[in-house]
Amino acid sequence: MQRGTEVRAVVLLSGGLDSATTLAWARARNYACYALTIDYGQRHRQEIKAASLVAERLGAHAHRIVPLDLSWIGGSALTDNTIPVPTKHQEGIIPVTYVPARNTLFLSLALGWAEVLDAHDLVIGVNAVDYSGYPDCRPEFVAAYERLANLATREGVEGRLFRIHTPLISMTKAQIIRTGIDLGVDYTPTLSCYAPLPTGRSCGHCDACRLRRQGFAEAGIEDPASLATPP
Amino acid sequence: MQRGTEVRAVVLLSGGLDSATTLAWARARNYACYALTIDYGQRHRQEIKAASLVAERLGAHAHRIVPLDLSWIGGSALTDNTIPVPTKHQEGIIPVTYVPARNTLFLSLALGWAEVLDAHDLVIGVNAVDYSGYPDCRPEFVAAYERLANLATREGVEGRLFRIHTPLISMTKAQIIRTGIDLGVDYTPTLSCYAPLPTGRSCGHCDACRLRRQGFAEAGIEDPASLATPP
Numbered sequence: 231m232q233r234g235t236e237v238r239a240v241v242l243l244s245g246g247l248d249s250a251t252t253l254a255w256a257r258a259r260n261y262a263c264y265a266l267t268i269d270y271g272q273r274h275r276q277e278i279k280a281a282s283l284v285a286e287r288l289g290a291h292a293h294r295i296v297p298l299d300l301s302w303i304g305g306s307a308l309t310d311n312t313i314p315v316p317t318k319h320q321e322g323i324i325p326v327t328y329v330p331a332r333n334t335l336f337l338s339l340a341l342g343w344a345e346v347l348d349a350h351d352l353v354i355g356v357n358a359v360d361y362s363g364y365p366d367c368r369p370e371f372v373a374a375y376e377r378l379a380n381l382a383t384r385e386g387v388e389g390r391l392f393r394i395h396t397p398l399i400s401m402t403k404a405q406i407i408r409t410g411i412d413l414g415v416d417y418t419p420t421l422s423c424y425a426p427l428p429t430g431r432s433c434g435h436c437d438a439c440r441l442r443r444q445g446f447a448e449a450g451i452e453d454p455a456s457l458a459t460p461p
Numbered sequence: 462m463q464r465g466t467e468v469r470a471v472v473l474l475s476g477g478l479d480s481a482t483t484l485a486w487a488r489a490r491n492y493a494c495y496a497l498t499i500d501y502g503q504r505h506r507q508e509i510k511a512a513s514l515v516a517e518r519l520g521a522h523a524h525r526i527v528p529l530d531l532s533w534i535g536g537s538a539l540t541d542n543t544i545p546v547p548t549k550h551q552e553g554i555i556p557v558t559y560v561p562a563r564n565t566l567f568l569s570l571a572l573g574w575a576e577v578l579d580a581h582d583l584v585i586g587v588n589a590v591d592y593s594g595y596p597d598c599r600p601e602f603v604a605a606y607e608r609l610a611n612l613a614t615r616e617g618v619e620g621r622l623f624r625i626h627t628p629l630i631s632m633t634k635a636q637i638i639r640t641g642i643d644l645g646v647d648y649t650p651t652l653s654c655y656a657p658l659p660t661g662r663s664c665g666h667c668d669a670c671r672l673r674r675q676g677f678a679e680a681g682i683e684d685p686a687s688l689a690t691p692p
Contacts, residue, residue: 297528303570303573303574304577324615329573331569331573331576331613331614334610339566342534342536346561365612371609377609378565378606382564387555
């Protein structure tokens, strides 16, 4: 959508490292960014506080935190507290932190909002390299969603097509971090942990913590969040 | 999913005529039906009460009413009270009762629930004949969603494929009503109106009322809801 020179994009923002980088990417492309954070009953709801800080610091035009309880569906260590968050990574299987239909739902809320905002760019920080084996982070999922979006909506049917941007999809975690640093992202307020301690600090043991630690190590950068007081 | 002879299906149930018929169709196929009603901030929220009655009378195995507020998105006469529900049908345009991304979101909640229930059949009463011009009621939308569902989920990736059933998609409203009557549906508790009166009665003027009235007239059947006390 163009109003004067303003082109709007809806950016999914969790409060983690990847989505912060994604928001910075979209800002660097001069999108007026409408950041969307979903409060889905996640175990690591502290990330929502992080998302607000990230949205503000990176200059989102607007930030919405929307409730969409998925705990009644459960079936994931992130939405069912009786399923423990694993501390060991198992190659080749979809981990129990997979949340059924999560990215499909998140993109669909983004799509509905975008249609009303007259925005045609949706931005999501999915990643298929250092990823945790989630089916809804793969390029084929994103391509299928984009196709669906343009069949599901008034905008799509009338030829004002939606595009799903996945700037991180083929980056390693270290590349994501370097990209973010180049774009001026301060990772201090971001939270990647699946099971933060009551103090707000990361557990240091889950898949998300492990990937983040490896990423910063590979990038040769100290993780500023590990030094700071949690948001 | 099979447990003994039980095969589960998730059935989207609005409380209207079409979804009641859809539930009866699924029951007649011996699915253990998990009915899902979404409280999305619709103007015609009285339909939720109707959905509970329909679920009970048609023998749903379970019925969930899930909140998913879409009024913050708005952009529709059904979710934004400042947009009036039209009383005249306009051919060839998508009407203002279209709700951005609604069926995509509803199917995605059904998909998440189905994955956890070990159900692989989703049933939705969309209709592309006597329909109101909604893009997300067309066969091409449904086919694209089914494809997406099998890329988005653990079940799909592991080869236990989801199927989206749309038993009404090519029926006229009169055919839907006759099908329902043959399946023993009592349409008394169903509500089709977009803008019911405070008494719970249908307005009689909106597109949904018009289609329902025409359907019963064509089927040569009196609409029992027009005689009964609203639920």
